[in-house]
Amino acid sequence: MISTVLLKKYGASEIHLEKREILFKVDTQARYFYQVNSGKIKMNNFNEDGKEFIQGIFSSGASFGEPPLFAELKYPAQAEAVEKSSVWRLEKESFFKLLRENPETHLELTKVLAGRLHYKATMVAEISTESPEHRLLKLIDYFKTHIHKIPKEEPYLVELSRQQMADLTGLRVETVIRAIKSLEKKKMVQLQSHKILR
Incomplete structure (x- = not known):
């Protein structure tokens, strides 16, 4: 989504994860923008019985976990590597600076987030009925x-x-x-x- 060149320009670092390694846990304060460089990351929760519910699976080029970053909230789900993966991590203030200085990128990200909201609303209706x-x-x-x-x-x-x-x-x-x-x-x-x- 956001080009590697742009991410590096604003100070993004690359994090390497092994399969099943946790990037962040539920109730962790959102402090970074994350985008998959390679591999796959899933955001998931577990109910009291230990059943997993996957919020989303993200592959190369996809970002994840942005809503809590924008709203200054804690993560409602954890992020876990589905396979050996690498992720770009950009500090929150640098990410906001990137968006302010690159309005086209900001618009593309907004479109992606709108698509995810639409998917969530659709799936909630599907699951219940x-x-x-x-x-x-x-x-x-x-x-x-x-x-x-x-x-x-x-x-x-x-x-x-x-x-x-x-x-x-x-x-x-x-x-x-x-x-x-x-x-x-x-x-x-x-x-x-x-x-x-x-």
Whole structure:
């Protein structure tokens, strides 16, 4: 999203994370802007029973955790490396200076945040009212068109695991497996070597 050149110009440093390493925890005060350089980062919570709920998965070029930074709040979720990853970290005041001095970048970031708000509002409605099949199709289509920018008419090979799909939609993994099989029978998705194609 924000170019590496611009991030470095304003003093960003690169942090390297191993798989499952925590970048920041729930209730930590937001002090930095973060953007994935390589690998994948997820923001997640756990309920009292230990069930994970994934707020989002972010790959190369995507930023994460900005709302608490803007609002001077603590993080409502933790950030964890899904795989070996590197992340750009920029101190809060330097980040705000970057945005003030680069209005086009500020506008692009605003568009991204607006898209995430729209996704959250859509998924809240889906989780509370729609069937597992419908929720999964919404999730897959969102990742296809908004995250990976693949045109609707082109095939999309889903990178998410069944467990990640469950954690993103509030479903049990067994329910996801059954729903995917049902969607395959209805010819709404295809399975290729256990991978989902939409």
